[in-house]
Amino acid sequence: MTEQITILLVIIPLLCAPITAIFKSHKIAWAITFFVSLCCLLISSYILLQVIDGSQVIYELGGWQPPWGIEYKIDSLNAFVALIVSVMAVVSTVFAYASVQREIDDDLYGLFYAAFQLCLLGLLGIALTGDIFNLFVFLEISSLSSYALISMGSNRKALTAAFSYLILGTIGATFFLIGVGFLYAASGSLNIFDIASRFETYEKMQLVTTSFIFIILGIGLKAAIFPLHSWLPNAYGYAPSVISIFLAATATKVSIYVLIRVLFDVYPMEYWSKLLIPQVLLTLGCVAVIYGSVRAWQQNEIRRLLAFSSVAQIGYIIIGLALLSHSGITSAIMHMFNHAVIKATLFMAAGMILYRARSTTLSDLGGFAVNMPWTFAALFIAGLSLIGVPGTAGFVSKWYLLEGAVAQQKWFVVISIALGSVFAVAYLWKIVDAMYFSAQRKIHITKVKSGDISLAVAPKSMSVALWTGAIACIYFGLFTKLPTDAAKSVATALLGS
Amino acid sequence: MGNDLVLRVVSKWLSPIIILFAFYVQFHGDYSPGGGFQAGVIFSSAILLYALTFGIDAAVKLIPEKALRLCASFGVLLYAGVGVLSMLKGGNFLNYSVLVEDPLLGQHIGIIVIELGVGITVASVMILLFFTFSRRVSPE
Numbered sequence: 001m002t003e004q005i006t007i008l009l010v011i012i013p014l015l016c017a018p019i020t021a022i023f024k025s026h027k028i029a030w031a032i033t034f035f036v037s038l039c040c041l042l043i044s045s046y047i048l049l050q051v052i053d054g055s056q057v058i059y060e061l062g063g064w065q066p067p068w069g070i071e072y073k074i075d076s077l078n079a080f081v082a083l084i085v086s087v088m089a090v091v092s093t094v095f096a097y098a099s100v101q102r103e104i105d106d107d108l109y110g111l112f113y114a115a116f117q118l119c120l121l122g123l124l125g126i127a128l129t130g131d132i133f134n135l136f137v138f139l140e141i142s143s144l145s146s147y148a149l150i151s152m153g154s155n156r157k158a159l160t161a162a163f164s165y166l167i168l169g170t171i172g173a174t175f176f177l178i179g180v181g182f183l184y185a186a187s188g189s190l191n192i193f194d195i196a197s198r199f200e201t202y203e204k205m206q207l208v209t210t211s212f213i214f215i216i217l218g219i220g221l222k223a224a225i226f227p228l229h230s231w232l233p234n235a236y237g238y239a240p241s242v243i244s245i246f247l248a249a250t251a252t253k254v255s256i257y258v259l260i261r262v263l264f265d266v267y268p269m270e271y272w273s274k275l276l277i278p279q280v281l282l283t284l285g286c287v288a289v290i291y292g293s294v295r296a297w298q299q300n301e302i303r304r305l306l307a308f309s310s311v312a313q314i315g316y317i318i319i320g321l322a323l324l325s326h327s328g329i330t331s332a333i334m335h336m337f338n339h340a341v342i343k344a345t346l347f348m349a350a351g352m353i354l355y356r357a358r359s360t361t362l363s364d365l366g367g368f369a370v371n372m373p374w375t376f377a378a379l380f381i382a383g384l385s386l387i388g389v390p391g392t393a394g395f396v397s398k399w400y401l402l403e404g405a406v407a408q409q410k411w412f413v414v415i416s417i418a419l420g421s422v423f424a425v426a427y428l429w430k431i432v433d434a435m436y437f438s439a440q441r442k443i444h445i446t447k448v449k450s451g452d453i454s455l456a457v458a459p460k461s462m463s464v465a466l467w468t469g470a471i472a473c474i475y476f477g478l479f480t481k482l483p484t485d486a487a488k489s490v491a492t493a494l495l496g497s
Numbered sequence: 498m499g500n501d502l503v504l505r506v507v508s509k510w511l512s513p514i515i516i517l518f519a520f521y522v523q524f525h526g527d528y529s530p531g532g533g534f535q536a537g538v539i540f541s542s543a544i545l546l547y548a549l550t551f552g553i554d555a556a557v558k559l560i561p562e563k564a565l566r567l568c569a570s571f572g573v574l575l576y577a578g579v580g581v582l583s584m585l586k587g588g589n590f591l592n593y594s595v596l597v598e599d600p601l602l603g604q605h606i607g608i609i610v611i612e613l614g615v616g617i618t619v620a621s622v623m624i625l626l627f628f629t630f631s632r633r634v635s636p637e
Contacts (some may be wrong), residue, residue, distance in 0.1 A: 007590045014577045063592035128537035 002050055003059045009043050012036055021114035028114040030097055035118055037089035044086045048079040067194035072132035077490045081127040081257045084340050088249040089120050091465050096242040098459035099351055103154050103240045112152060119145040124256045132180050133190045142370035143169045146247055150239040161234035162464035168221060168231040176218030182211030191264055199268055211308035215262055223255035225318055226288035229311045241351030244303060248310055250345040253336045256317055264494040281322035288315030302350045302360040305427055312420055313339045319413060323404045326491050331400030333487035338393040342385045345469030349379035352462050367440030376435055378470035383428040385473040388421055392477035413460030507508050508550040515543035533612035537619025544624050553631050565621040572618030579610050
């Protein structure tokens, strides 16, 4: 019974997306999407409860046995990532109700929500599948739908942002596919566990190294690891706010999940440790932390600032992975979760500012906190959590990361983490300074329909979603059991095998 | 180009043959090279040829965009529906063997219906793409 429920995670969005595409009414399309994401949340939490003790759920698609058929093999890491994705889907769907009506053209509602569901399907599929070619297919489903979603942003620059993401994302996917092809040529199998179990027999082939480099580069592009991040700031900065929330919280996390799978499950650790990969990743992670934070500090537009901060936060996760120690990997997995919550909250706050003030440029928003104190309170809480103040979610993962770095005496890592946090204070202070302490100025707003009260009141649904996020930032800082247990069990599984 | 006699006659003769070939590729896909994707593209090329010779308006009259959108969704639903049906019959998702009593026959029926779904979606999406882009060049 459990096995049949797992596959529903992919089937429900697959069935509902084409139905949603037919409807033009916003209410119906939104209701279907909400139903889908709620179902996915229930199913993924059920699956996580099933596997958190270390057992696995196995599903053979079409009844074909692995390694010939496609196999879904779900352990705690898969289930954890699926849970992050579906929680974020629910939160952003709640937020979407008011914001989509404002930002998306009337005749595109159905298609927008259909694309959103397809994106959800792709991300969940990546999280579940145990077949590396199937993983590529889901990667493309999620990427193609996110190109379309980003291009629907109300700013004209959204089109160029989506186009450059399309080009770079396709290059990344192509690299990944070439890598998979080489690996298939060497091993004769596409099943991740089958490839891994027979790895010694073809380890000596040059092809395997080539395939490894191609796959890492392709995933690095999708995950926006430092020198390959150039698509991210524009894509997240100009996308419709719902999509910024959803993608910032999930898309890069899922790509990092793929990186973890490739590094720890497909290729054995002894193999790529010789190729200087940990050192390279560690250095890139440190550079990403400092570069991303500095660039975020230079921005004048809240959403671009948050997007650059994402580049820095991805750096923290990469550092955690590259430390190759138990506490390093625990921190990486936890930070995937915590950063998803924090960044979603921050982008929700930015989305609400955009809804009320129709601008997210800091110079336009002097003293705006007076008008929406609760929103800024939530933004402040999430900001503290991003910096890593004790008592918030961000602190826990940073603590594990520092612990890991100090234990290995990697002082340059410790310094970069500290520097990154200092710059995080600086760029968040920039927002606080503009909102609370600058002289208040009237915002110039055009194209408002008469009788439109949205300038004065923020919709309830948005506030609910925002405060759910803000409370989660604190909750997971005080009661750390759930993410810590999941992350520790994952770290043990990855390093033990 | 609508006035060129040779073009009009040739495309009138060619279109049915192209469509026939599309159906051959579609329904013979489980024995020979081919399948839903290729058949869909071939089918849409017949409509494209028609649109190129007789103009986009005539082609839209032939297949309204609304129908195309419905077909695009229907194809995906057909695909997923077969998978769900096999789940309801007690197998795994997309396990065609349980569709009917005889597993071999079930595999045949399953793959043909799935490929039909793929074909319908691919053909309608290809035509939709063509319509969308040709509108861009000459707004009505």
